[in-house]
Amino acid sequence: MQIMSAPALDWTQHLTKNSQGLKRSAVREILKVAVRPEVISFAGGLPAPECFPSELIASASARLLDKDHCRSSLQYGESEGLAELREHLGTSVSRPMEEVLITSGAQQGLDLLGRVLLAPGDVIAVENPTYLGALGAWRPQGVRFAPVPIDGDGLVVEALEKLLETERPKFFYTMPNFHNPAGAVLSLERREQLISLAEKHALLILEDDPYGDLRYDGEAMPSLLSLATARGLADRVVHLRSFSKVVAPGFRVGWLTAPPVLHDALVKVKQSADFHPNMLGQRIMLEVIRDDSFPAHLDHLREVYGARRDAMDDAVSRHFPGGTTWTTPQGGMFLMAQLPAGIDAASSLPTALEAKVAYVTIDNFTVDGSGQDAVRLNFSNASPERIEEGIARLGDLFRSLA
Numbered sequence: 384m385q386i387m388s389a390p391a392l393d394w395t396q397h398l399t400k401n402s403q404g405l406k407r408s409a410v411r412e413i414l415k416v417a418v419r420p421e422v423i424s425f426a427g428g429l430p431a432p433e434c435f436p437s438e439l440i441a442s443a444s445a446r447l448l449d450k451d452h453c454r455s456s457l458q459y460g461e462s463e464g465l466a467e468l469r470e471h472l473g474t475s476v477s478r479p480m481e482e483v484l485i486t487s488g489a490q491q492g493l494d495l496l497g498r499v500l501l502a503p504g505d506v507i508a509v510e511n512p513t514y515l516g517a518l519g520a521w522r523p524q525g526v527r528f529a530p531v532p533i534d535g536d537g538l539v540v541e542a543l544e545k546l547l548e549t550e551r552p553k554f555f556y557t558m559p560n561f562h563n564p565a566g567a568v569l570s571l572e573r574r575e576q577l578i579s580l581a582e583k584h585a586l587l588i589l590e591d592d593p594y595g596d597l598r599y600d601g602e603a604m605p606s607l608l609s610l611a612t613a614r615g616l617a618d619r620v621v622h623l624r625s626f627s628k629v630v631a632p633g634f635r636v637g638w639l640t641a642p643p644v645l646h647d648a649l650v651k652v653k654q655s656a657d658f659h660p661n662m663l664g665q666r667i668m669l670e671v672i673r674d675d676s677f678p679a680h681l682d683h684l685r686e687v688y689g690a691r692r693d694a695m696d697d698a699v700s701r702h703f704p705g706g707t708t709w710t711t712p713q714g715g716m717f718l719m720a721q722l723p724a725g726i727d728a729a730s731s732l733p734t735a736l737e738a739k740v741a742y743v744t745i746d747n748f749t750v751d752g753s754g755q756d757a758v759r760l761n762f763s764n765a766s767p768e769r770i771e772e773g774i775a776r777l778g779d780l781f782r783s784l785a
């Protein structure tokens with residue numbers, strides 16, 4: 384008997400207009416190629432896997448999965464996240480645990496915030512360039528991004544002030560520590576100015592800080608949340624953090640603080656998104672960060688990544704074409720290099736991949752498509768030797784285009 388097959392469904396017709404317009408993250412697509420072992424990748428924001436605190440994680444997992452503990456480690460949990468973890472994190476930023484929400488990575492925090500705060504036509508003020516994952520989370524909501532320039536000291540606050548004369552953004556999204564992709568740190572003076580703007584304009588600030596613990600030199604800066612709290616303005620700041628860069632991203636454990644009404648709305652959307660964060664992941668995270676050896680783990684990360692930052696800084700200065708400019712980052716995972724005029728790094732990416740080296744261009748991070756002639760280079764995920772080799776290959780390529 385012959386089986387007749389029905390015509391295939393035209394699935395695009397079933398997708399909403401919004402879903403049809405969605406684009407895959409260019410960076411995540413590059414990462415698929417870049418993970419091949421023969422490719423030296425500066426493309427992702429990947430921590431060094433050899434630095435994962437695997438022994439701590441293994442012993443915590445063994446304890447949490449024994450027969451006495453596994454009931455609570457593997458059971459459904461509270462939507463807000465594990466109470467003990469929230470209390471610990473709230474204390475670390477001097478906020479009550481009621482304001483802490485554990486998220487599935489900081490990325491989920493960005494997505495949930497978009498869901499409860501944004502409607503089509505809303506304006507969001509963002510640094511330009513900004514974290515492309517935030518643009519990706521909010522673009523589908525039909526919002527308009529108002530770009531604000533940054534320089535070596537982070538956000539140009541006067542430019543935001545000027546923007547606020549004509550626009551009423553729903554919020555301003557910023558990365559004050561080791562900006563992704565620019566690597567810049569917002570100066571203390573500008574932090575204070577930004578809080579003053581938030582006060583004057585009743586502006587909500589989203590402070591995204593996954594890299595703050597990864598400082599290799601210079602003085603630590605107070606968070607925007609702490610500065611705002613000191614001035615009785617804590618309700619102006621949502622503070623987003625993550626364990627992805629300092630423990631391991633595979634756990635997908637991040638967190639945020641939000642004022643009570645916003646916190647409640649976020650919990651409600653989280654309930655429909657995934658009920659609650661990963662229970663075992665949260666419990667392991669709590670054990671890891673409370674362990675006596677955790678500060679030594681952070682010191683080790685800073686030592687390893689600081690050496691990699693130095694290796695990249697040095698290699699870029701020797702191999703990239705004259706006229707390239709960059710600011711040596713004091714921490715984080717990225718160095719952004721502006722190539723001399725006329726070098727189109729975006730269209731050169733396939734040639735770079737043939738030479739087995741990967742990067743991402745800054746146009747992926749801008750709201751106006753600028754930045755094809757600038758690159759973001761990740762230094763945390765390659766040894767100093769691989770950094771030297773990869774930057775030499777890239778230097779050959781860019782010099783041939785200069």
Ligand SMILES: Cc1ncc(COP(=O)(O)O)c(C=O)c1O
Binds near residue numbers: 490
């Ligand atoms: C600035 C910024 N925010 C948020 C995230 C998302 O991190 P997570 O792995 O916690 O979702 C990243 C990841 O690279 C990032 O760079």
